[in-house]
Amino acid sequence: MAKYKAYFYKKDDIGLLFYDIFFNLRFESNTSKDKSMQEQLSQINQIIAEIKDFQADTKDKLETFKSKYIGKKGEVASLFEQMKNIAAEQRKAFGIELNRLKEVAQDKFKELSETVEAKTQVSSSKPNDLTLPPVPYALGSIHPLVQTRARIVEIFERIGFTQSEATEIEDDYHNFTALNFPPNHPAREMQDTFFIEKNQTSDMLLRTHTSSVQIRLMQQQKPPIRSLMIGRVYRNEAISARAHCLFHQVEGLYVDENVGFADLKQTLYHFAKELFGKDIKVRYRPSYFPFTEPSAEIDITCLICKGKGCNVCKYSGWVEIAGSGMVHPNVLENCGIDSEKYTGFAFGMGIERITMLKYQIKDLRLFTENDVRFLRQF
Numbered sequence: 338m339a340k341y342k343a344y345f346y347k348k349d350d351i352g353l354l355f356y357d358i359f360f361n362l363r364f365e366s367n368t369s370k371d372k373s374m375q376e377q378l379s380q381i382n383q384i385i386a387e388i389k390d391f392q393a394d395t396k397d398k399l400e401t402f403k404s405k406y407i408g409k410k411g412e413v414a415s416l417f418e419q420m421k422n423i424a425a426e427q428r429k430a431f432g433i434e435l436n437r438l439k440e441v442a443q444d445k446f447k448e449l450s451e452t453v454e455a456k457t458q459v460s461s462s463k464p465n466d467l468t469l470p471p472v473p474y475a476l477g478s479i480h481p482l483v484q485t486r487a488r489i490v491e492i493f494e495r496i497g498f499t500q501s502e503a504t505e506i507e508d509d510y511h512n513f514t515a516l517n518f519p520p521n522h523p524a525r526e527m528q529d530t531f532f533i534e535k536n537q538t539s540d541m542l543l544r545t546h547t548s549s550v551q552i553r554l555m556q557q558q559k560p561p562i563r564s565l566m567i568g569r570v571y572r573n574e575a576i577s578a579r580a581h582c583l584f585h586q587v588e589g590l591y592v593d594e595n596v597g598f599a600d601l602k603q604t605l606y607h608f609a610k611e612l613f614g615k616d617i618k619v620r621y622r623p624s625y626f627p628f629t630e631p632s633a634e635i636d637i638t639c640l641i642c643k644g645k646g647c648n649v650c651k652y653s654g655w656v657e658i659a660g661s662g663m664v665h666p667n668v669l670e671n672c673g674i675d676s677e678k679y680t681g682f683a684f685g686m687g688i689e690r691i692t693m694l695k696y697q698i699k700d701l702r703l704f705t706e707n708d709v710r711f712l713r714q715f
């Protein structure tokens with residue numbers, strides 16, 4: 338363009354001519370740098386697309402990738418060389434694009450290296466040598482609480498008890514009201530409750546005992562009922578060696594015609610002998626529970642001092658294992674069972690407590706700490 342223009346200048350405009358030629362050359366050379374920037378950018382994008390599609394499943398292919406893109410004479414390096422041909426004001430933008438390319442290439446190289454590495458490891462592993470000694474198999478043991486539970490179930494199953502279950506999230510009605518706890522009665526405070534929802538039509542809570550399952554069972558099934566109800570219960574207690582906010586209970590319920598206190602005594606005596614041995618002595622101590630009348634606490638001779646007196650039994654020779662009693666007529670009626678026709682007994686005990694007595698474990702927290710040194714002993 339500049340060349341043609343020169344013909345139209347007059348002789349005395351020669352200075353202008355030179356200026357124009359010079360200006361146009363500069364202009365031309367800028368245009369070519371512009372063009373080269375554009376080309377370079379589309380080249381960068383093209384290379385990025387190529388890199389993304391690149392597949393390598395062998396070391397050779399990985400090498401090809403390396404030398405083609407990130408090696409000293411690779412595409413990335415040669416584009417960096419061309420930096421000098423880029424107009425100064427565009428160099429920064431170009432540099433950013435180039436660094437993006439470099440990063441994509443390096444990431445892809447890392448990814449491909451890992452794939453190739455994994456493939457070669459699999460293919461180089463030898464088939465199993467069947468003559469080698471076996472890898473030692475670390476057998477676990479059954480948790481002591483599960484062992485006690487299984488033993489309790491076994492004893493009661495043999496005398497005709499089935500098993501029943503219900504949810505751990507309970508409403509106030511099943512946990513308290515239907516069990517003859519009057520509203521606002523201090524007996525409710527016997528068990529520090531975790532409430533989930535309060536002041537609704539019926540408060541929701543975490544069941545504080547398995548006695549709530551008695552209600553659910555009697556609502557669904559009519560006598561004769563002979564069942565064990567086992568599960569987790571929750572109380573808002575500070576955790577210590579003797580108390581926990583979570584523990585397990587076994588509840589027993591027997592409702593039929595002519596069930597009397599003698600049946601309760603004999604059943605639990607049979608249970609204690611089966612679980613702790615035939616020398617065990619059992620005593621029934623009068624007590625109070627809203628859902629039984631009469632109520633009794635069941636004690637056995639202390640297994641540690643054999644009844645002589647020690648710090649575990651607080652020098653009384655006896656330890657408590659369960660609460661029990663004859664099902665209160667109100668409870669039967671609340672569940673639609675005729676209390677004139679049917680009577681029943683119920684009992685409830687803590688699985689942790691029984692296990693602690695049986696194995697002489699001094700700290701309740703050990704059951705939930707999952708320390709294998711403790712668990713291995715059972």
Ligand code: DAH
Pocket residue numbers: 545546547548588589626628629659660661662663682683684685686
């Ligand atoms: N639910 C009582 C508690 O957690 C234990 C209990 C006492 C259960 C007497 C019974 C029973 O079935 O008859 O403290």
